[in-house]
Every structure is written in C-alpha cells, then in structure tokens.
Amino acid sequence: KAGVTQTPRYLIKTRGQQVTLSCSPISGHRSVSWYQQTPGQGLQFLFEYFSETQRNKGNFPGRFSGRQFSNSRSEMNVSTLELGDSALYLCASSEPGQGFEKLFFGSGTQLSVL
Amino acid sequence: TQLLEQSPQFLSIQEGENLTVYCNSSSVFSSLQWYRQEPGEGPVLLVTVVTGGEVKKLKRLTFQFGDARKDSSLHITAAQPGDTGLYLCAGVSHDKVIFGPGTSLSVIP
Numbered sequence: 001k002a003g004v005t006q007t008p009r010y011l012i013k014t015r016g017q018q019v020t021l022s023c024s025p026i027s028g029h030r031s032v033s034w035y036q037q038t039p040g041q042g043l044q045f046l047f048e049y050f051s052e053t054q055r056n057k058g059n060f061p062g063r064f065s066g067r068q069f070s071n072s073r074s075e076m077n078v079s080t081l082e083l084g085d086s087a088l089y090l091c092a093s094s095e096p097g098q099g100f101e102k103l104f105f106g107s108g109t110q111l112s113v114l
Numbered sequence: 115t116q117l118l119e120q121s122p123q124f125l126s127i128q129e130g131e132n133l134t135v136y137c138n139s140s141s142v143f144s145s146l147q148w149y150r151q152e153p154g155e156g157p158v159l160l161v162t163v164v165t166g167g168e169v170k171k172l173k174r175l176t177f178q179f180g181d182a183r184k185d186s187s188l189h190i191t192a193a194q195p196g197d198t199g200l201y202l203c204a205g206v207s208h209d210k211v212i213f214g215p216g217t218s219l220s221v222i223p
Binding site for chain 2: 004033035042043044045055056058090092099100101102103104105106107108
C-alpha cells in the first residue's frame with residue numbers, strides 16, 4: 001500500500017501570496033488531518049477532515065483553510081502569507097474509526113516565505 | 115489549556131548507552147502516543163498507551179504510562195545510531211491531538 005503522499009515537497013513564496021498544498025491519504029483512509037511544525041512551536045494541529053467535512057479545528061487564523069474531496073484527497077490553503085508561516089506542513093491519514101489514535105504521516109511540504 | 119512537556123530537549127549519547135526521555139502533561143488524555151521523526155520525514159507512530167501504569171516493549175524500547183495517566187517515559191536500552199531522531203509524545207482526546215515539543219536524540223557511533 002502506498003503511504004501518505006504530499007506535494008509539493010518544497011515551496012518558496014513571498015509575503016502576501018497564497019499557497020495550496022496537497023495530500024493524498026493511504027487508500028481506504030477517510031480521515032485527513034493537517035499539522036504545522038516549526039522549531040519554535042513544535043507540531044501543532046491545524047484541522048481534520050472526514051468525508052469531505054471539517055470535523056475538528058485547531059487554533060489557527062482564518063487564513064488557514066482546507067478541504068477534502070470525495071476521493072479523500074485533501075488540500076490546505078494559506079492566504080496572505082506571512083514570514084511566520086514558514087514551516088513544515090504535515091498531513092496524516094487514519095483508518096475509519098481510528099481518529100487520532102493511529103496517524104500515518106506524509107513526509108511534509110517545506111514552505112519558506114520570503 | 116492542555117500542554118505536554120518533554121525532557122530533556124536534547125540528548126547526545128554514545129552507542130551502547132541507555133537513556134530515558136520523559137513526557138509530562140497538565141491534563142489527562144484518553145491515550146498517549148510516542149512518535150519518532152527523522153530529518154526530512156514525517157513522524158512515525160511507535161506506540162500508544164491507554165491504561166494507567168501500562169508498560170509496553172518494542173524491542174529495545176520500553177514505554178511506561180503513569181498511574182495518573184498524565185506522564186509517560188521512553189527508555190532505550192543499548193542505543194544504536196539508527197535510534198537517532200526526534201521523539202515526540204502526543205496526547206489524544208476524541209477531538210484533538212496535542213504534541214509535545216520533542217526530545218532530539220543523537221546516538222554517536
């Protein structure tokens with residue numbers, strides 16, 4: 001079984017731009033969650049999607065949004081980028097009924113905002 | 115606010131040594147997890163502990179969950195260079211997961 005796939009692997013943007021990151025979960029997994037990882041704040045939960053609906057949300061501003069498609073693939077969008085948005089963005093998927101109990105992470109997208 | 119603290123923040127040891135890292139919480143979670151993350155990769159789940167006092171072993175790794183379900187420890191016996199990485203603990207509830215800041219372990223051959 002293929003693992004969680006995130007694209008692109010690296011991304012460089014400038015302040016004020018917007019960015020869209022993609023995540024393809026493991027086949028059969030319907031829950032996708034997103035995380036931001038920085039040296040200062042560590043790994044922080046952004047939001048979780050299940051069956052195309054946002055089920056849970058972390059404490060991030062509205063500039064961070066996401067969506068999930070009928071094939072469980074998910075995208076995350078960050079608008080009006082700020083320097084502080086530079087981070088490794090990770091997504092994870094889990095089997096139906098597992099929730100956060102058994103997360104499988106992708107390798108992440110490293111976003112640099114200049 | 116639920117928080118997880120981990121100690122030490124950094125650890126550098128020689129191959130063959132033993133070590134213990136700690137995870138402490140201000141709250142009770144339904145379960146606590148340990149992950150290992152290697153540079154350039156996402157975290158990989160090592161173990162989930164659910165019951166207070168629980169001990170789980172994974173080869174040279176021993177995980178303990180405190181009786182009050184607020185703290186956990188990870189003990190590695192005879193560390194190897196392949197154990198190098200960032201060790202993260204995570205507290206899980208039904209609607210969220212909270213990660214600790216991690217312990218960065220370096221095992222020197």
